[in-house]
Amino acid sequence: MSKRDYYEILGVARDASEDDLKKAYRRCAMKFHPDRNPGDKAAEEAFKECKEAYETLSDASKRRMYDAHGHAAFEHGMGGGGGAGYADMGDIFGDIFGNIFGGGGGARGPRRGADIGYVMELDLEEAVRGIEKTIEIPTLDECETCDGSGSKDGKLDTCATCQGRGQVRFQRGIFSMQQGCPHCGGRGRIVANPCDDCAGQGRVERTKTLQVKIPAGVDNGDRIRLAGEGEAGPPGTAPGDLYVDIRVREHEIFQRDGDDLHCEVPIRISQAALGDSVRVPTLEGDVELRIPAETQTGKMFRLRGKGVRSVRSRSEGDLYCRVVVETPVNLTNEQRELLEQFEATFVGEGARRHSPRASTFLDGVRGFWERMTG
Structure with missing residues (x-):
């Protein structure tokens, strides 16, 4: 079966900004995350599909390749197969000019964990005075069994492909180029004896409970960043951040x-x-x-x-x-009689001075009809 278009999966236009992509991925992840859909294989596949689409489109170089060649950009070694191939054209040009002029080129280290978005609804009084709220978020968290190392015995071996450097260098014609090691993901070390609980990934899916302090005076659309409270990254990398978006309910x-x-x-x-x-x-x-x-x-x-x-x-x-x-409504007989007596005092031309807006309105109506019939 042919793969769906990445932009269609995330529900964004082809010219979507990085922020639009991130918001779309958060919505998708919150909707299809396995923790929210236990036992639902369709949701699990949709979650994987969203993640694959975001990982490609959030990388500027991969996005350029995808826009130019579609899914074919990542087939047959074009866009980042294993071995001594190369990640994408962006890496190639970055490495070429980086090596010529002494820079680091397109070599990249391991990525940190993904950021997470959470929408918090508040009453107006809570937003004005500030409050501390307890929230629960489904996330990838550090594996407690191996302390996030991914190793059952805590030992990591030096990657034989990059010799622990996290980068591999290769020759392409007259140019010397380097890229993140495809074997160890740029970490320089590999897990020889994987942890049983996380399968060597160093992180597991779980629901995390957090206390979030909302400062007084926040308004609808404000965002609070909690550094390091996002998804745990691969072993040896920093976690992402949690962004709490404020939504204030209508007040009576x-x-x-x-x-x-x-x-x-x-x-x-x-x-x-x-x-x-x-x-x-x-x-x-x-x-x-x-x-x-x-x-x-x-x-x-x-x-x-x-x-x-x-x-x-x-x-x-x-x-x-x-x-x-x-x-006034539900008038008593006495109140009605008093109002009738009051209304009876508004007679003749003298009544005009008690109702300035009504007089102005009547003058306007009279002038209108005179113009229409004149």
Whole structure:
């Protein structure tokens, strides 16, 4: 069966950036990881497929080869078979110019462990005040049986191919070139007696529990890096990092805009007309808001320093309260009679001065019809 296109596997465009590739791989890995799909062979194969696609496309040289030749780039020794072959064209040109001018060329040591992404959802109060959360992540962790060495007896033999240097040098025409040793993966040493638990890989699949401290003031889209908490690397290499992406849930009262907060404050028509003091919520408790007489619906009031303390500058935002005049409902007979008496006072031209917006609207309507019929 022919192999699927690597870009199709990850669900990205052919011009996807490194960051796009990394995000796509994280999504794929989280969805198909064997720890999340125990016994599901299809998910296991999908996970391997995603990993193979990412390992190829995340390497700039291999990606160039793949874009030019597809899967054929890695068949028949073209792109990195065993023995004294070469990894890819990028390595060749790097080694050529590196040896001519005395640089290291394209020789690479062993790669560190992969980075891991985790999405953490927080309530607004948790994001504003900061919190410590316990999370569980499926990952490749250091094998405890062999302490990550991959060796059952703790012994490593010198690689016979590169003589412990981690690199092999070979002649290509008049040029002397070198690359990471394909036998030991650039480590210079090999496992002679593999550990039974990790099969000599030095790492095993497990779910890791971590305590993550979220600083006060984080916002939706912020990212926290935990160095060394990603996947364990091959024996002798550093682990990757864990990136925690923050997602803040919608709040029933407040909407956040940077360090500022916004909310709506409902008031009665009598409070709007006569003025009053109302209690409004803040993140630190209720405060009093003075409503002046003749306040119109939509009027915005600013409470300085009642927003969010920035995680970066430590400055405090403001709280903006937008008042909304509510129409009374479920009226008693007495209330209805009082309102009818009140409405009866709005008669003649004198009523216009009590409703400035309505008067402006009516003047506009009158002018509109005059223009239409003129």
